[in-house]
Each structure stands twice: as structure tokens, then as C-alpha cells.
Amino acid sequence: MSKQHGWKPLEITADDAGVDPTPAGLAGFLADTDKISSMLIAEKALVFRGFQVSESTLEPAMDLLLPNRLAYVHGNSPRSKVGSNIYTSTEYPPELTISMHNELSYAHAWPSRLLFFAAHEPTTGGATPVVDGTLWLESLDPAIREAFAGGVRYSQNLHGGRGLGKSWQDTFETGDQAEVEAFLKGTEAEWEWRGDGGLRVTQLRPSTVRHPVTGVEVWFNQSDQWHPAALGDEMAAELAQILPEEELPQSVRFADGSAIPDEYVIEVRDKGLDAAVDVDWHTGDLLLIDNVLVGHGRRPFTGPRRILVAMSD
Template structure:
């Protein structure tokens, strides 16, 4: 082995790979080495949930990151239907998010509100932030055990969860609370008929509202998902992000007072224009249960401080990710990995 393995702590489900004895790698040498040991990477992702390549000092740009991905995760996917604002950087490599640094991001598994979620997700630190901005990590096996069994039972009894979104026109975004995505961004088109085709193909119900926005009901999803290799059945949804009551708590914890006030007014005046989640049978989820889920995830997050050139790969079922607030410049890129299980 040309690398050594360590951990970030007893409760962090990530194995850190670093060069053995300070060995130096060129980018081509690292790619060749990773090709030799990619089965070991895959096995560690299935068992632990994450692998962090750190200290190799040869991954500097999105092109370098792509070369690493070509070896360890050659089958990348697009972000059609995703909720976070992102920019394409290179091929299917994107910015991790365009959500401002004044926002934290709660733990979540990528696109767990759709049937087409990635099997794994990768991140690359091009520039670490000046202050804050750690990526948070959560072991979903431990988090699932921490959720009140009665709460889990209620979700299962009511047939899972469904995300309902309101996707505005670009000129209406500034008037909405939070950081909403337009239907142009979600469907990568400015033509209604094209957006309708993608929605229909995905099995999503939609309605055009008088203000030009699209009301979109995505597929009903189970609340948990079983890992196909480890067999672990873990919590797998984003009810704690898309329920207005938890979004309000999130804004207040971040200190985003103005955003919290706008959200509170929208809840009173136009709740139909806010993203929300319901049980799969269409009934409302209680605020108490939503906030219980939010609190469990918050209590189980572990911050990981970025170093320049880090490449992180996570199993998207076993490990959730999020972000701390930050100030200054921060550049973290991401890629969504399919057909890995």
C-alpha cells in the first residue's frame, strides 16, 4: 500500500487516506494507484460510509478532480429535479451549492425526495473558507436508532412522504422566502412543454398557477431505504428541510431574523407558495414530529474541516452531509455518482 489509513474520530464514519511516509504523487500516478485499489475504496464505502483523500497535493482544479472521478466514480449523473441552486463547472461537476454563507445546511442525503437519488456523492475542496464552512457529516445508522420509534411508526403507517414544491418564475424569486429554485433551473429549460415532459417522465404531478409558477408534487417515497450491500435500513428523506415549521427554526438558529420573519408571514398569508412535505397518504405531518427529526439530525452532526485539495466520497444512503455557515471565499465542488451499488 502506498497510503496510510486513519479516522477523523470514533463517531465519524470516514476513512482518511494519506500518502505513506510523505510520498509525493503526480496526478497521473495518483489516478493509476486509485485504479489499482478502487475495490478497496468501494468496500470501505459500503462498510463505513466515507473515504477522504487528503494530503496528496496533486488535485488542484476541477479538471484534476474529474481525473480522480474517472477512476473511482466514472458514472456521474445530472441534477435534474434537484432543489439546491448549483452551477455547472465542468461536465457533470458542479458547485456544491450557491446557497449563501449566511445559511447553514442541515444534514441530508442527496435527492432523497426522488426515486433517482445518487448512490454516492463526492466533494472536492478547491479553496477552503476563511472562517467556518465545515462540511457536516452524520452516520445515518446511528441517527435512525436515535429517532423515536413511535415517530417512525407514524411515518410508515401513513405511507411515507411526498414533497410538494412551488417553482417560481426567475423574476419572482426575490419576493420568495429562502433560496427557491425556478422551474427553469429545475428542468434546465425555459419552455413549459419541455418542463411538462420531464415531469411526466418522472411521474410527477404538476399545475401551472396564475403567477406563472409551477406547483409540483414529486413521487411518494418511503421514509427509509435499505442499503443493497450492507442491508442497513436507514432514515432517508428530507422532511426536516422542506417542512415550513423546521425551515423557520433553521432560519432562527442561523440568526437569519429577516428571513425568519418573511417565512412566518408567508406561512400566514400564502402557505401554498412554500415548499412542504406531507405523508404519502396526503395527510399533514405534525410539527412535533418534524421538529423531533430536525433535532435528532442536528444533535448527530460532526463538522469536518476542509483542507485544500481534499476529495471526499460518501455513500449517499449511509452518510448524510450538510454545511456550517461561513464567511469569506469558499469553493467546494461536487459530483453525483450513480450505478455504484
């Protein structure tokens, strides 16, 4: 695990915990849920190593770490559901870097915890970088922080079965339009059903939030991931030739509707990655993060990397 800027996740082994190096030993250590909660807030991220956990023995630890496991409803990244609110990590091509972000920070509500599990380590690379959200915020140019102070406006075009990006059925895990509308009514979003069977959703969200326990302010938006400039000049140019901004699967502007300069989102992306600490994976590892205090991403990899993800409020 690489360390930068004086912070890194706390690594816990069986020796550290004073228990047997087994799934049962880990479950015994995690049974003191109040202690684990205090550790997570203090350390921001916890790595559990050497407990010989497998997919078939993961459930007891997951139930203790994620007391109210959530579905990935309104999630925008491609992934597969493999169990009871358990998903694969984002299924982007392995040669790509996934920039830093807090899960569902563009949504009306977000999980407070994320748990990652290494079912199969990659052959090379594939670390999950994590970044202290306060450090990320403080690393940005003051002019950029000021420009984002009013928040951001996210727009999604979700197709009805065929098209670029995700369908609204996959995004909301239902084929019932009434269920989608019932969900969106509680999110302060605006939406409209399109004539082609698709759905357009627009949301105004803050660029920073404060942690509900510690009160610290953190960078908390996905403007760089929703902005074509952060995809690279070549990809952005190709998208611009195919579709205007208002027809892209996802796009972002400042809350007042004005365009976010390309250089702003590129700095946000790069500063987050520069400040990140890599968590390298070994089969059986678990990583628990506070989803407000810490952002996460993915490094490129080779080999059959299989990381499972679940979340809790």
C-alpha cells in the first residue's frame, strides 16, 4: 500500500486484531460494531488482510460492516449484480484509469459506507486508489473552489433499451415507469420521458458537503467524470461529433446553467489522483471506506481482477 501526504488507510491483520486468521476470526473482531464505527471515522478507511475470506464466506463480515445493505439504484456506472445487493466493481476496460469519486455523490442520497472485497487479485496493477476528501478540496486552486461554490447541475439521458450509456431500466433496477417516478419524486430531481422511450433526469447538487459526525468539509461531486473534457481530447472530440452536449448520456454544468471550463475539471481529476493512496489487492482482502470522508477510483490492470462492492447507509 503506497502512502502519500501523510495519510493512508489503517491495515488490520489477524495479529493486530488478536484473533484467528479465518473468516470466523474476522467476524468475531467485527462483532463490536461500535468500535469498528469509531475506527472508521477516525481512520477514514480500513483494510482487513490475511483472514482467508472467500466469496462463499464473505456474508458474515459483510452483514456486520454493512448493517443495511443498499441496492445500486440510480447508479451510473456499468456493473453486474451478483448477490443480495452485491455488485461487481465498475466494468470499464482494464486499461483505463477510473478517476476519484464518492459513490452516488451526484444523487439525492448516497451510501455512508462502501465495502470492497477482492474475490480474485489482478495479475498486475488494479489498485483501488483512495483520497482524503478534505485534502482533495484543499489541493484545488481557490478560483476553482469559488466557481463551484454554487453547486453543479447533472443531466442524464437514459435510453429505453438501445443506445449509448445505461438504460433507465438498468439504472433503476426496474422496468416499471411508475416505480421510477416514485423514486425520483423523493429526490428533488426534474425528469421527462422522451418520445423514443428514454428518460432525461436533471439534478442540482452541491459541490462539497460536511461529514455528519466530524463536520469536516470535503470535495463531493463528480463533475470531472460527467464532463467530456476529462475523458481526453480525442474522446471528447469524437463525442462532440456524434452528439450535442444535451444529448450525451451524461453531462454537467454549474448550477446556474453556465459551462464548466475544461481546465477546471481536468485539475479536479488530476489533483484527486495525485493525492490518492493506492490500496493494492490480494485475494481475500476487504476495504471499508467512509464514503463521505474518502473518494475512490481504479488503476489499470491485467489479468482476471474480480472486486465485489456493496454499500450501506
